[in-house]
Amino acid sequence: MSYRRGDVVERALVVLDERGLDGLSMRRLAADLGVQPGALYHHVASRDALLALVADELLARGRRASEVVTWDAELRLAAAELRAAMLACRDGAALVARVHALGLGARGPEQRMADALRRAGAEDDLARVGARSVMHYVFGHTADEQLQRAEARPAEGRPDGAPAEPSSGDFHLGLTLLLDGLAARLP
Template structure:
């Protein structure tokens, strides 16, 4: 389990960054299904009501976590000067895979229009047409989500079926 973030800044106050840091840690350790406002509050040593000063609800919290994940990809693309769609998709895939349930978190935030929009821009700006950018985004999120779900199932000892084994193109 990752170490819990420090609750609050040097003045002892809780910040929005503290809340997102705690949520990212919980996501990494337990997955999206176990990420709740109560759990974040518990990690930070505060009442759940204290979180609502910084995020109005769980969907907004997930959107901020999605933005944090996407920011990693955006930073890498800027730092490396990657302009082509394939290169950007590869960098984004790596960022999503670094976070447990990363694709699902970003996908849910994008579906609600609350977060993850930087990933949409990252891919559509490099695509020849907006439609091709949308297609690349859907393929990226779907493909990473599929890989992450299979890996988690196998880590839990779930036996994947013969169709998955036969069609797998890369080891998890």
């Protein structure tokens, strides 16, 4: 059977969700598709290139059409969409953060945030650093949330003093603190 790049990415998302980032290898994916590992290299140059395609697809699925007028509402929406997209798949935060750090993909949300800050009057440095700071906050918070969910035991079995799962409220409060700091620096 012949596969297209989209088929490979789609199956990679399934493997990621079933086995996690460490379990998503070219060999595993090829076995799931019923092809030799070398056949995948017709579609992607490397595992990192595959991860970039998977991360971009994950983010595209999380994007909603919107018309936001204020810079802070745009950043809030972009951060919430990024978080939701990463939470939609096992190890989604680790995947997107890795691809982003390697400069291979997952740049859409950061660019969107920087553009919103520039429209609000931010100089290029503030727009760049502000957007990157929000991205790192979302990556860190979401990765922590996924890790805690993966290791969570039933509430009644949780030992006294064990931290509870982070809440959506925690995420939004932290984001508000960041946006307040950015607002103080805008003209």
